[in-house]
Amino acid sequence: MADVDGLQVMDAIIEHRIDTCVIVVSGDVSIDSAISALRHGAYDFLRKPYEPDELLLKIENALIKRRLEKENKAMNLQLGESERWYRYMVNSSPDIIYTLDGNGRFTFLNDRVEPLLGYRKESLIGQHYSALVYLEDLESARYILNEKRVGDRASRNMELRVRHNIESKLLTLEFSSFGMYQEGVTDQPARHVGTYGVAKDVTERKKAEQIISYQAYHDQLTGLANRILFKDHLDLAIAQAKRNQKMLAVMFLDVDRFKVVNDTLGHVIGDNLLKKVASRLKGCLREGDTLARQGGDEFTLLLPQIEDREDAMRTAEKMIKSFDVPFQIEGHELYVTISIGVALYPADGEFIDVLIKNADIAMYDSKAKGRNRYQLYSGNMNVSFAEKLSIEMQMRKAIDRKEFQVFYQPQICVSTGMISGMEALVRWSSPLHGSLSPLEFIPLAEETGLILSIGEFVLRSTCKQAMLWKNAGLPPMRMAVNISSLQIEQDGFCDCITQLLQEYHLDGSMLELEVTEGALLSDGEQMIAKLKMLSSMGIKIALDDFGTGYSSLSYLQKFPIDTIKIDQSFVRGLPSDPNNVSIVTAICAMAHGLKMNLIAEGVEKPEQLRFLHSLDCNEAQGFLFSKPLPGNEITGLLMRNGPLAPPAFYSGQSESNIQTHRVG
Structure with missing residues (x-):
């Protein structure tokens, strides 16, 4: 090549980064010439003269070298690509991937640790795992994070609570750990060098499980x-x-x-x-x-x-x-x-x-x-419980079978002895259980809600009976009916009463509704509103069994009460029991002071009546005058139009002289 020697050509190849193998063939046999060629990048040096086979061998070696270099380069590229993909996958994992040395210190953490726990991974390298684990879980952590087993025997899906670096909260991570071993030389066993594993955030899942568990129990x-x-x-x-x-x-x-x-x-x-x-x-x-x-x-x-x-x-x-x-x-x-x-x-x-x-x-x-x-x-309650179930079943049928009957007990004016009103009392004659006292079935009727049907029957029967007496030419009679709180609290109760009065052509003043102290307290404001509405229709409101419940002057003022009924438990001991005397005397004084009508229940003896008369008690009812009777028998009593308590009751005559005045 004119004006250019071989070394200059080789310099040009290097300068232009031409990837090739150069074999220098030279007639200069000095060692310096060969060294100079090799220093300029020659692959090999061949002195002239040479044998053809010698040149072919050097060319073959150069080609082999070139092929190996290309293969090695391709492998390095592939390895680098694989490593990049590996790092990408490790750092893109939704879980924390870690390795620990034999002392439990972190040697590797992927990028997930920072967004999940708030720690820079560099700050944790060399730190012991106890820096992360919640104190109460450290004992479990020693078992999980010092794992030496491998394969199926290794720890999997074990939960630990770890601390967040920034937020004051605990996260629950699920760990799977495996032992790491370094292969020994010759016959030496593999040496345990640490633990590697994966930690999955299961905090939300645990919360969901806790909610489900809570709801289940x-x-x-x-x-x-x-x-x-x-x-x-x-x-x-x-x-x-x-x-x-x-x-x-x-x-x-x-x-x-x-x-x-x-x-x-x-x-x-x-x-x-x-x-x-x-x-x-x-x-x-x-x-x-x-x-x-x-x-x-x-x-x-x-x-x-x-x-x-x-x-x-x-x-x-x-x-x-x-x-x-x-x-x-x-x-x-x-x-x-x-x-x-x-x-x-x-x-x-x-x-x-x-x-x-x-x-x-x-x-x-x-x-x-x-x-x-x-x-x-x-x-013995087992027997009575079975009896109650039987009564309930029969009571449901009794309504349709018309087994209930309304009886009436006269209320008399204490000062005149004349009948002033009637109290309607329901009776049940059961084919299976015989004649049952209201105390045996009314509480159960209230408990089961059957009192609504029974109560409506009593109201309707009473209004009908009042109409029959009115149509028979008898003076208007005040009819007292016991009302359950269940009835009053029903929507439309006042409308139902209005409809019954209109249907049987009765004035509101002919009806008196008896409620207990407990019923008044079931829903104060609603009860006041309904009772006031009934009172505005002329209907009288009586407070039954006064003194046996939440006796309070405050609700006597708040509720539109016209009549107080003294419970028979207080009347029974009159006039000999000083406690009953004090209670009844106080009730009478209070009723008079509040301008309320007063009725004493359960009057059975003349001396009880005389004592009540001395306290100016307005009315009384009880077996002394009449037991509860069916409507047709009461009709005959009303037709006689005579006093049930003549003046002899107050004169101190013997009971034998006044026996004929009792009814029933």
Whole structure:
């Protein structure tokens, strides 16, 4: 090549970065010439003269080198690409990927650690895992994060709580860890050098699981334990009581007349009432007691490890007493009470279902005895409970079979002895149970809601009877009818009364509605409004059984009450019992002061009547004058138009001289 020697050509190849192998063929046989060629990048050097095979061999070697270089370059490119993809996948993982050395210090963390836990990964390298793990989980962490096992035996899906670096919260991570080993030389066993693993954030899943678990074992409305959790706690409490030879108590609680509140004021207020009831009940309990909602307005209570039955009785009394204070809900002042049944372990049962069933039976017994009380279970209640179920079934049929009948008991004017009114009293002659006292079926009728149908029947029958007497030319007669709070609290009750008066052509003044003290307190404001509406129609309102319930002057002023009825329990001891004398004297004075009519119930003896006359009691009723009679028999009595209590009753004559004046 003119003006250019071989070394200059090689310099040009290097300068232009031409990737090739150069074999220098030269006639210069000096070693310096060969060294110079190699320094300028020659692959090989061949002196002239040379054999053809020698040149071919060098060319073949150069080609082999070129091929190996290309293959190596391709492998390096592929390896680099694989490493980039590997790092991308590791750092893009939604989970934390880590390695720990044999001492539990981090040697590698992927990029996920920062967005998840708030730590820069560089700050954690060299740190012990205890810097992250929640203190209470460190013992578990020692087991999980020092893993030496591999394969299927290694730790998988183990949960630990770890601290967030910035936010003051704990996250739950699910760890899968595997031991790392360095292969030994020759026959040396592999050496454990650390742990590698994956940590998945399961915090939200755990929250969801906790919510699901909570909902499975708790009542969603009140937050109390549900039946499943209650039985679990009771099962454990029975085992502990058996082991420690202790007693425990199971109580069944029911909110009296809750259905009325729910049906009258709506489910929203009903639900709010249940929540407040649950809260008030919890305030009466010990820390270890379990209160549960069975459903509806029924609750169960477990008192574990009590010393004696008095412990359970004190708790029941405390809960009942707490309901003396009304509930304030959305502008309504609601007075409700509870009925409680108590079963004791081991006396009343040694198994879960038996204890709950017996407490339930005792609760129904407390309702039958007047509500707002507790009752301890006894064996004979099983018989009475079955009897109640039978009565309820027969009572439902009795309405259609017209087995109920209305009787009337005269109310007489104490000063004249003349009949001033009638009280309507329902009677039931059951083909299966015989003649039943109202005390045997009225509480059950209220509990089941059948009182609504029975009450409507009594109202209609009474209005019809009043019309018949009126049409027969008898003077207008005031008819007193006992009304349940369930009836008054029904929507349309006032309209129903209006319709009955119009249907039977009666003036409102001919009807008197008797309500109990407890009924007045079921929903104060609503009750006041309805009673005032009835009063505006001329209907009289009588307060029945005065003195046996929440006797209060405040509601005598708030409610439109015309008549107070002295309960027969106070009249019975007159005039010999000084306590009854004091009570009746006070009631009479109060009624006169408030300008209210006063009727004494259960008058059976002349001396009782004379004492009431001395107190200026307005009216009286009882067996002294007449027992309750069917309407046709009362008709004959009214036709005679004579006094049932002539002046002889007040003169002190012997009872034999006035016997003929009694009716029935």
